[in-house]
Amino acid sequence: MKKSLLTLTLGGLGIGITEFVMMGLLPDIAKDLSITIPQAGHLISAYALGVVIGAPLLVAIAGSYPPKKILMALMMMFVAFNAMSAFSPDYTTMFIARLLAGLPHGAFFGVGSVVASRIADKGKEASAVSLMFAGLTVANVIGVPLGTFIGHNYSWRYTFVIIVIVGLITLLSLKLWMPALPATKNRDLKKELGFFKLPEAWLIILMIAIGTGGLFSWYSYIAPLLTDVGGFSADSITYILVLAGLGMLVGNFIGGKLADRFSPAKASVSLLIAMAVTLFIVHYISANQTLSLIMTFVTGAVAFALAAPIQMLMITTAKGSEMLAASASQASFNIGNALGAFLGGLPLAAGYDYTSPVWVGTLMALTGAMFAWMLIARNKRLALAS
Incomplete structure (x- = not known):
């Protein structure tokens, strides 16, 4: 692995820990701050809201600076606010x-995706982007379980100190190893924002926000699904989540290879259909512990295989607006996070069991695949007309 790509992986690791570890720390934070667990849950929503606001806004403001300086400034913010x-x-x-x-x-992921694709060997751009997202998957395999353990047994504040340390290491590696790529010359922000006037932009945004929401319909309620339906003990959930994280790690690299070999659009539609199929299977096998463990790994793999293809799809579609578009895809992913958890909770509120969110996820994944197919069809029509 190139050292320059390793810096992006480290950044993804820190970001992944701070985003996902909150799910495991809610009881500890609620107790320490004397608030209810639902109030503590608002802290997850606050982070997601920050992503949606910051992704396009910060890139729009800082896009005319050299990428290395942008990434370092973003990591400084990361360190300061986690402290x-x-x-x-x-x-x-x-x-x-x-x-x-x-x-x-x-x-960070928006700018990092563009940087990774620029410094990658020719024909391996998506694989390079997947190396950055590998940090997120490693966070789910190692960082989140470790951070949760420290939070439960010592203090949740120590977990955030570790996140700060990861951020500082990332900052140092960016300074030492990231090449000084040139800034975008003669940048026209108004022209870049024109990307959002294209139908293609909104087809991709809808594909990400709704399609990846299928993942979160499943993942948001995985603990009660495994305990109430699968019969697993509450103590085993942490280890099963590590299994899901390992699936995400494997799937992330597979997705990068697929997007390099085929088009990002074709890889996206195929993986969204595959996600719908795996979620459909999860619904019927959740009472069987052995099959549940297998499908936890498989579903995690299929879901995270989407990361690199959808990011490359944004970059290749948004000529001249790559950084802004790539950051918008991250905002869309976090909208999918909130949307999947909300819609997945509706059948539970109506009295259905913990397999019901998986049906919602299946429909969301199929809807995302429909938008991906519409994008492919539109691109074919435009190619024939030109």
């Missing part, structure tokens, strides 16, 4: 800290 989280004395301060910590998330 603020570690020392937050009350709920309000923590909410603000989490909102601010989410701001650099999408922008």
Whole structure:
């Protein structure tokens, strides 16, 4: 692996830990800050809101600077606001800290995706992007379980100190190893924003926000699905989540290879259909522990195989607006996070069992595949007309 790509992987690791570890730390944070668990859950929403706001906004503001300087500035923000989280004395301060910590998330992946594709060997651009997203998967395999263990047994504040340390290491590696790529010359922000006037842009955004929401309909309720339906003990959930993380790690690299070999659009539609199929299977095998473990790995793999293809799809579609578009895809992914959890919870509120969110996820994945197919069909029509 090139050292320059390793810096992006380290950034993805830190961002992945701070985003996903909150799910496991909610009881500890709620107890320490004297708030309810639903109130603590708002801290997850605050982070997602920060991502949606910061992704396009920060890239729009900083896009005329050299990529290395942008990435370093974003990582400085990451370090500062996670340090603020570690020392937050009350709920309000923590909410603000989490909102601010989410701001650099999408922008880092947006700029990082473009940088990875530029420094990659020819024909391996998507694989290079997948190396950056590998940090997210490693976070789910190692960082999140470790951070949750430290939070439960010592203090959740120590977990955020570790996140800050990862951020500082990333900052140092960016300074030492990231090449000084030139800034975008004669940048025209108004022209870049014109990308969002294209039908293709909104087809991709809808594909990501709805299609990847299928993942979160399943993942948001995986713990009660495994305990109430699968009969697993609550103590085993952490280890099963590690299994899901391993699937994500494997799937991430497979997705990069697929997007390099085929077009990102074809890879995306195929993987969204595959996600719908795996979720459909999960619904029927959840009571069988052996099959549940197998499908937890497979579903994680299929879902995260989408990461590199959808990012490359944005980049290749948005000629001249690559960084802004790539950051918008991260904002869309976090909308999918919130949308999947919300829609997946509706049948539970109506009294259905914990397999019901998986049906919602199946429909969301198929809807995302429909938008991907519409994009492919539109591109074919445009190619024939030209």
